[in-house]
Amino acid sequence: MNGKGGLTGMTKLYKRLGLKPGMTIEFEVPSKNTIVVKIPGSMPVAPVVVPVEQTVFERKKLKHIHIEPFRPENLRHWEPETETETETETDVYLAFGVLQEYTDYRYCCGASKSLLTKLGAYDESSSKPDAILIDQATDQYLMAEWKMKSSQFSANHHRDDIDVLVCWHDDEADRSKLPNRVVSVLEVAREAAAESLSDDAG
Numbered sequence: 001m002n003g004k005g006g007l008t009g010m011t012k013l014y015k016r017l018g019l020k021p022g023m024t025i026e027f028e029v030p031s032k033n034t035i036v037v038k039i040p041g042s043m044p045v046a047p048v049v050v051p052v053e054q055t056v057f058e059r060k061k062l063k064h065i066h067i068e069p070f071r072p073e074n075l076r077h078w079e080p081e082t083e084t085e086t087e088t089e090t091d092v093y094l095a096f097g098v099l100q101e102y103t104d105y106r107y108c109c110g111a112s113k114s115l116l117t118k119l120g121a122y123d124e125s126s127s128k129p130d131a132i133l134i135d136q137a138t139d140q141y142l143m144a145e146w147k148m149k150s151s152q153f154s155a156n157h158h159r160d161d162i163d164v165l166v167c168w169h170d171d172e173a174d175r176s177k178l179p180n181r182v183v184s185v186l187e188v189a190r191e192a193a194a195e196s197l198s199d200d201a202g
Helices: 011-017 085-102 113-119 150-155 185-201
Strands: 026-031 034-038 048-051 105-110 131-135 141-149 164-169 181-184
Touching (some): 085 105, 085 141, 141 150, 150 164, 164 185
Parallel strands (some): 141 164, 164 181
Antiparallel strands (some): 026 034, 034 048, 105 131, 131 141
């Protein structure tokens, strides 16, 4: 069910057919990629043919395996997928996006070369930040960097160039290497999960 009480994937069909609560439909599948939908009890109407678009998973006959989705409640089974640092940072980006309401920051945009140039902040000799965040309390723009582990930060960044480090694991013992603000998405997710579970219990 989606947030409006509809079956996920069926909402478009309901709207397209102009269905109302209490109405019923009949359907048949004459071919692999077509569903013929009929509304019984209504004026004779030509059947609505709804083409079924195959996903990449279906077209390429990918293996059926369970892929654990990210949500705070399943942290025992979910970690950012990592082959390269960039791939891992993508997972951390998206997890932060789900959880940003539990942090002091909200996502503004990626820190592209063109945007940094407009800001007068682009420097070819140093690594550029990943994104710009907004401080929820002050509405200030903040330079942000994403890492899987906070210990990776000092390899290509200086603490004075970044306001907020967003990481999955905060494992850096030497805090002098890091910006003053560090967000561990794993810890935020744990807090969000605990809050969600306490809400459910109440």
